[in-house]
Each structure stands twice: as C-alpha cells, then as structure tokens.
Amino acid sequence: MKTAELLIAPDTTDSCVTVLKYEHGELRERQDQVAEEVPIAMIYNGISHAVMLATPDNLTDFALGFSLCEGILSKSSDLYDIEIVERVNGIELQMEIATEHFVHLKERRRSMAGRTGCGLCGSESLEQAIRMPRRIQGPEITFDADAIYRAQRELQTQQALQGRTGATHASAWADVNGKVLLVREDVGRHNALDKLIGAITRQQLPHEGFVLTSSRASYEMVQKTASADIPMLVAISAPTGLAIRMATGCGLTLVGFARKEQHVVYSGAERLLHKELA
Incomplete structure (x- = not known):
C-alpha cells in the first residue's frame, strides 16, 4: 500500500485514536477524537x-x-x-x-x-x-456592541467539530442583532471563511451582518471579508498591521480581541455603537 493511502482519510471530518494521557501523576490509555485534514x-x-x-x-x-x-x-x-x-x-x-x-x-x-x-x-x-479589495459597497448600517457579544455566546454552542477535537477554527455569519445564522469550521481559518462566504452566496443571504472568526485577523481574512462586501469582521484575537491598513483602505470595520464583553476597534469605528456608562 502506498504511503498516501495510509495517511489520508478523505471521507470523515474527525476520527478516533488511542492515546496515552498523563494527568494527576497517572498515565492512562484513552480514546480521543482528532480533526482530519x-x-x-x-x-x-x-x-x-x-x-x-x-x-x-x-x-x-x-x-x-x-x-x-x-x-x-x-x-x-x-x-x-x-x-x-x-x-x-x-x-x-x-x-x-x-x-x-x-x-x-x-x-x-x-x-x-x-x-x-x-x-x-x-x-x-x-x-x-497583496490584492487590495475595492471599498465596501453595501448599505450603510451600524451595529450595537452587544451584537458582538451575542454572536460570541452563540458561536461557542455551535462549534461541533471544535467541541469534539479542539483543533478547528470557525467563521460565523451573524445578522445586525448578533444572531448567528451560519457557521463553518475547518482546520484552517482561511478555509473556514471561504466556506462561510460560499454558503452565504449560495443561500443568497443579504449582506447586512458581520463575520465573527475564532482566529486572529490576518490580512487575508480582511481581504476575503471585504471582497464579499461584508462590512465588519470581528476576531477573538489580534489583527496584523497589514490587516488594519487594508481594512482602513477599503472601509471595513475591523474588531479584535472580542472576548468577555470587551473588544478593540481598529478601523471603521463609525459602524459600531457603544453604550456610555454613567
């Protein structure tokens, strides 16, 4: 049998393997779910x-x-x-x-x-x-900051593959109010976003919403989001400098470090509404 035949399992997203886990001073054999690529x-x-x-x-x-x-x-x-x-x-x-x-x-x-x-x-x-996307062409809409936190909470309950394996990224499509309408998972953050944009396009969903990604915001995540004419990208981790400059140049609202009801706005702050505490 060829080596490739031993390595590839093309018909499954995850599989069960036998592992040895060391915990609390004991080494035990157990079954574990791992993501496939x-x-x-x-x-x-x-x-x-x-x-x-x-x-x-x-x-x-x-x-x-x-x-x-x-x-x-x-x-x-x-x-x-x-x-x-x-x-x-x-x-x-x-x-x-x-x-x-x-x-x-x-x-x-x-x-x-x-x-x-x-x-x-x-x-x-x-x-x-480096391919600079055109400026966002969609309707002028704003988002309440609470929509980000709602989307975060909902995404955590909809990452089935991540829950089984702990090894995948997710990209979610949320509406203006933060309700998660679609989730796509993959071992690669770019792939998850490609899948999500493909699903949004195939289902002809209106682009009045935002993308939430479980990863950092690299330049390519910004490029893909903007190319789909989506007005806001929210990441749970940091953006890169190139991502910030590209988002600014194409009019994309870029939010990073979105966790536990806090976030950082790097570009396009005019689309995001924040409640002022007295």
Missing part, C-alpha cells in the same frame, strides 16, 4: 490551480467561496458545475467555470500548495501577493 485540489476546466489542506466537509461552499475570494469568479452563476471526486490521496473539486474567467485564470495561474497558514505562499510576484 485532507489535500483538496481546486481544478478549473480540467486544470489544477491550487491544493489546500482542509477539513473535508461543506466542499461545495468551499469551492465557491475560494473562487470568489480569490477573484477567480465574480458571481456564483459563473460556476456552472462542480463534481467532488475522492482519490486515495485526497479530494478533487472539479469545477466548470465561464470561459472568460478561465482565460483570465490561466493568465495569472500560480501554485499555492499547502496554503493554510500564509496568504502569500506560491505567489509569483509582489503584485500578486
């Missing part, structure tokens, strides 16, 4: 464009969200068909896209294998590395 190949009109390490669920959402966030497609109708094909060494997402987009893709085609922790891996030039 699988190579996912993005294939457009027969040409492989990228291979991502991701959790193998919500793959149609993943394919569409990745394609939109990377600028490969401009709208969901540009994706004509998708076939999910399991191989012994991973999964292929075989997509048929509009000819004009495929021609453009071939012009800027690059290899991005293993892109789970760095948004620049595989870029061929500085121009490709």
Whole structure:
C-alpha cells in the first residue's frame, strides 16, 4: 500500500485514536477524537490551480467561496458545475467555470500548495501577493456592541467539530442583532471563511451582518471579508498591521480581541455603537 493511502482519510471530518494521557501523576490509555485534514485540489476546466489542506466537509461552499475570494469568479452563476471526486490521496473539486474567467485564470495561474497558514505562499510576484479589495459597497448600517457579544455566546454552542477535537477554527455569519445564522469550521481559518462566504452566496443571504472568526485577523481574512462586501469582521484575537491598513483602505470595520464583553476597534469605528456608562 502506498504511503498516501495510509495517511489520508478523505471521507470523515474527525476520527478516533488511542492515546496515552498523563494527568494527576497517572498515565492512562484513552480514546480521543482528532480533526482530519485532507489535500483538496481546486481544478478549473480540467486544470489544477491550487491544493489546500482542509477539513473535508461543506466542499461545495468551499469551492465557491475560494473562487470568489480569490477573484477567480465574480458571481456564483459563473460556476456552472462542480463534481467532488475522492482519490486515495485526497479530494478533487472539479469545477466548470465561464470561459472568460478561465482565460483570465490561466493568465495569472500560480501554485499555492499547502496554503493554510500564509496568504502569500506560491505567489509569483509582489503584485500578486497583496490584492487590495475595492471599498465596501453595501448599505450603510451600524451595529450595537452587544451584537458582538451575542454572536460570541452563540458561536461557542455551535462549534461541533471544535467541541469534539479542539483543533478547528470557525467563521460565523451573524445578522445586525448578533444572531448567528451560519457557521463553518475547518482546520484552517482561511478555509473556514471561504466556506462561510460560499454558503452565504449560495443561500443568497443579504449582506447586512458581520463575520465573527475564532482566529486572529490576518490580512487575508480582511481581504476575503471585504471582497464579499461584508462590512465588519470581528476576531477573538489580534489583527496584523497589514490587516488594519487594508481594512482602513477599503472601509471595513475591523474588531479584535472580542472576548468577555470587551473588544478593540481598529478601523471603521463609525459602524459600531457603544453604550456610555454613567
């Protein structure tokens, strides 16, 4: 049997393994749930464009969200068909896209294998590395700070895979009042956001809400959120300097360190309303 066949379990999000746990001076054998990650190949009109390490669920959402966030497609109708094909060494997402987009893709085609922790891996030039999104085009809306805290509380109860494994990130879509409408999980924070944006687009949800991520806010999380015309990104951890500058430049409200009824606003403060205590 080939090594890849031993490593890959493409049909499950998590699996049970036997481990040894040391606790309170005792070493005991126990069963533990671990998250799976699988190579996912993005294939457009027969040409492989990228291979991502991701959790193998919500793959149609993943394919569409990745394609939109990377600028490969401009709208969901540009994706004509998708076939999910399991191989012994991973999964292929075989997509048929509009000819004009495929021609453009071939012009800027690059290899991005293993892109789970760095948004620049595989870029061929500085121009490709940083893509500034256009300014947020949606309606002018404001959010009460309490909406952030409501979304946080609801997200904690809706991370099923994280609850079983402790190894995944989540991206949630919340409405203006902070009610969580969608959650997508993945071992990679970028992948979770791609899946979420794909799901929002497929379900044609109005973009009058915000994204809450269980991770830090890297530049690429800002780029993906802004490219989907979503007005606010809330992260439980810190943003990077590049993320702040990009959010400011495209008019995105960026919030970090959102925990236990506190947060820090890094850009777009005009969209967030705070109660003043006497």
